[in-house]
Amino acid sequence: MTTVADAPDQTPSAGTGSTALDLILRFRALGLLLALAALIVITASVNPRFLGAQSIRDLLFAAAVTVLLAAGMTVVVLTRGIDLSVGSTLGLSAYLTATALSSGTPVPLALLVGIGAGAACGAVNGAIVHFGKVPPLVATLGTLYVFRGIVYFTAGGSRVNASDLPRGFLDFGSGAVLGVPYLFIISALVLAAVAVFLSDYRAGRDLYALGSNPEAARQTGLPAGRRLMTAYVLCGALAGLGGVLYAARFGTVDASAGYGMELNIVAAVVVGGVAIFGGSGTVLGAGLGALLLTVISNALPVLRIDQFWQQAIVGALILAAIALDRLVGLRAARALRRKASHVD
Amino acid sequence: MAVESDPPPPQPHPVIALTGVAKSFGAVRALVDAGLELHSGEAHALVGENGAGKSTLIKILAGLYRPDAGHIEMDGEAVAFTGAADALAAGIAVIYQEPALFGDLTVAENLFVGRQPRGRLGRIDRAEMRRRAAALFERLGVALDPDRPAKGLSIADQQLVEIAKAISLQARVLVMDEPTAALSGREVERLFGAVDALRRKGTAILFISHRLEEVHALCQRVTVMRDGRRVSTDPIEAVTTDELVRRMVGRDLSAMYPHRETEPGDVVLRVEGLSRTGLCRDIDFTVRAGEIVALAGLVGAGRTETVQAVFGIEARDAGRVSIDGRELRSGDPRAAMRAGVALVPEDRRQQGLLLDLSILRNATLTRRHRLSRLGFLTGGAERREAAEWTGRLHAKYGRLTDPVGTLSGGNQQKVVLAKWLATGPKLLIVDEPTRGIDIGTKAEVHRLLSDLAADGVAVLMVSSELPEVLGMADRVLVMREGRLVGELARPAATEEAFMRLASGQEHIGEVRS
Numbered sequence: 001m002t003t004v005a006d007a008p009d010q011t012p013s014a015g016t017g018s019t020a021l022d023l024i025l026r027f028r029a030l031g032l033l034l035a036l037a038a039l040i041v042i043t044a045s046v047n048p049r050f051l052g053a054q055s056i057r058d059l060l061f062a063a064a065v066t067v068l069l070a071a072g073m074t075v076v077v078l079t080r081g082i083d084l085s086v087g088s089t090l091g092l093s094a095y096l097t098a099t100a101l102s103s104g105t106p107v108p109l110a111l112l113v114g115i116g117a118g119a120a121c122g123a124v125n126g127a128i129v130h131f132g133k134v135p136p137l138v139a140t141l142g143t144l145y146v147f148r149g150i151v152y153f154t155a156g157g158s159r160v161n162a163s164d165l166p167r168g169f170l171d172f173g174s175g176a177v178l179g180v181p182y183l184f185i186i187s188a189l190v191l192a193a194v195a196v197f198l199s200d201y202r203a204g205r206d207l208y209a210l211g212s213n214p215e216a217a218r219q220t221g222l223p224a225g226r227r228l229m230t231a232y233v234l235c236g237a238l239a240g241l242g243g244v245l246y247a248a249r250f251g252t253v254d255a256s257a258g259y260g261m262e263l264n265i266v267a268a269v270v271v272g273g274v275a276i277f278g279g280s281g282t283v284l285g286a287g288l289g290a291l292l293l294t295v296i297s298n299a300l301p302v303l304r305i306d307q308f309w310q311q312a313i314v315g316a317l318i319l320a321a322i323a324l325d326r327l328v329g330l331r332a333a334r335a336l337r338r339k340a341s342h343v344d
Numbered sequence: 345m346a347v348e349s350d351p352p353p354p355q356p357h358p359v360i361a362l363t364g365v366a367k368s369f370g371a372v373r374a375l376v377d378a379g380l381e382l383h384s385g386e387a388h389a390l391v392g393e394n395g396a397g398k399s400t401l402i403k404i405l406a407g408l409y410r411p412d413a414g415h416i417e418m419d420g421e422a423v424a425f426t427g428a429a430d431a432l433a434a435g436i437a438v439i440y441q442e443p444a445l446f447g448d449l450t451v452a453e454n455l456f457v458g459r460q461p462r463g464r465l466g467r468i469d470r471a472e473m474r475r476r477a478a479a480l481f482e483r484l485g486v487a488l489d490p491d492r493p494a495k496g497l498s499i500a501d502q503q504l505v506e507i508a509k510a511i512s513l514q515a516r517v518l519v520m521d522e523p524t525a526a527l528s529g530r531e532v533e534r535l536f537g538a539v540d541a542l543r544r545k546g547t548a549i550l551f552i553s554h555r556l557e558e559v560h561a562l563c564q565r566v567t568v569m570r571d572g573r574r575v576s577t578d579p580i581e582a583v584t585t586d587e588l589v590r591r592m593v594g595r596d597l598s599a600m601y602p603h604r605e606t607e608p609g610d611v612v613l614r615v616e617g618l619s620r621t622g623l624c625r626d627i628d629f630t631v632r633a634g635e636i637v638a639l640a641g642l643v644g645a646g647r648t649e650t651v652q653a654v655f656g657i658e659a660r661d662a663g664r665v666s667i668d669g670r671e672l673r674s675g676d677p678r679a680a681m682r683a684g685v686a687l688v689p690e691d692r693r694q695q696g697l698l699l700d701l702s703i704l705r706n707a708t709l710t711r712r713h714r715l716s717r718l719g720f721l722t723g724g725a726e727r728r729e730a731a732e733w734t735g736r737l738h739a740k741y742g743r744l745t746d747p748v749g750t751l752s753g754g755n756q757q758k759v760v761l762a763k764w765l766a767t768g769p770k771l772l773i774v775d776e777p778t779r780g781i782d783i784g785t786k787a788e789v790h791r792l793l794s795d796l797a798a799d800g801v802a803v804l805m806v807s808s809e810l811p812e813v814l815g816m817a818d819r820v821l822v823m824r825e826g827r828l829v830g831e832l833a834r835p836a837a838t839e840e841a842f843m844r845l846a847s848g849q850e851h852i853g854e855v856r857s
Binding site: 205212213216 | 460
């Protein structure tokens, strides 16, 4: 995942003002790592078993899906969008994948069904946002209910049980290599691929441009529609893949899979330093954010802290992340004004 | 600004030619019959008053608008642009007055966005991109770090980034919309040097500017537009500045700017040592009853910031503002209103009107306390008052209950004026009173301001339109970089005198004072 650090190697002549800004922004990833480390150290000192192989494996299992969806959400948020339907998309994909598998479909094909369903949901979101000119928040709030409705409609009250799924699929879902679950490895690889796409490919950079200044993107002739569709389809497809991983991990899937998950994902992305107004942030940050939130929820029971506090802590982290962005922005603006006021 | 004008060699076809272009937005006809031909290697000036249709024409060239009628030809062949990408592919680069860069991306990426150099596996080759960006800046002779984010660049530097982009695109046509409006003298020279080098290599330049001396210094031909039509195209030597102004305005100046003889009365507004950090400093002036005083300067000189501090929308950091000798509290617009001050803001859509509310509600908003009984608005009084003022201002509308957003720009402006005039102000502050409204309504607004002054109202006007400033004001206060740099009384207030003060070039040609 070395490719994520898209900031070029240090140049001695980095312009005035930008160095301080750079530091704080880079400090963001560092800060997340520090927070993670501190949390782990404290928890482990209270209960050393927190660092046991089983505990770490559970943690990574739990993080796998969140990290995956956070990567997809980042892509959309960078364009000034948001996708609130990811939980429902995951549910739809998980249910369709499990149903396909239980009726004897080969695993690779079922995988395609899951990802394809997610991509289709993403395409619907993208089309509503781009062609319908509906604000992403409203569009995906709508599809959140619509997609969930589709799952309830197809599933009815029934559910797919683990016993209906192929053995190999479930083994893969619970398997690990060197203590790292396969599922987490998949998420990490996908995150790395998305990171490379965002930092090193024209289409990826266009997403930053779109979020940074939509009007300039129009004037520059960037293919805004195509890029927006790419972002939403990618986000949907990753939620679809998340559904497949969900089915593999739990085996038992009913219509409520992934219910209420979307706000956790948005929280992970915001805590990870992706600007909610688009244009800046990395998937590495979002991934770290997702990891941090997962560690918090796993650590609190160990620390015997009431579940209630978990919500409060997540809330405080979001506010802190936003306050930090605002502070950076204000400082930059003030530095600029001071500079502009004594031109020669 | 010395630029040699070698005549372009004759060519069979212009690089780009527009004929009979028309474009309407709803009921507003922005372009009626516009035309333009640009030849390779010429710098062509496009001049006209605000609202003449220049911006619309540029957006058609840029592929952002599609014309309702007319033809566009490049090298003699018809073309149709369906978006900015088409125009760029055809070699047309446009630099807007306020360049639109991607603040979160680096300068180098801004230059190459959408066409970054690629290396292995189609990945962006950052080293190559940086190298090319540095080479472009070296060629332009500017020291810009390709790796810094575009956020925070001055407007001058942003424009240089855009020019570097145009060079790297090997643009055949470079359109520049008032590029010098926010630049200092030295920055203008640097810009003109870069542009002239491009022209010599065969690029056709379309230069839009209100500063006619610049037009003479840089361009070989000039096209005048008025009310969406082309008025004339001539070699620059063939027309004098006075003639250009006459063609731009196109009507008797005295009709546009009604003359009035009033003896100014007592001082109504007195401003002493007014300062806002980084925005304006040590501003002193007075406005008397019956007087129209204009606050003028280039974009960014601090005019709007000054009047906002006078009215109290923004708190002042130092200084005194008094009405009839009584000091106003800093940052308290309600106190200013009580003292008899009214402010018609610059951006009427955002600051002056509640677009979704009815004309009636908007027109009486400032008077709702006096029109209410026991706290309830009574429809009758409200309606009478609104009808009276909109009538006096000749506002055209369907019903008083229509939302204000449905009116034309000129009529919206009249509603804003009605709203404030109903309060019977002693001091009326108008910020860009005629921006974006048609020429007929403009004349009406001018007459109204004149009449108000004749009735003893003190008027403080901020305007970017020089003819308006010079035609309307008894005194012109010139601002530059947040300071008051001079005052011109009516006979001495000429375009040249204003420009010398506003741009800080007391002696043109000499290095800045």
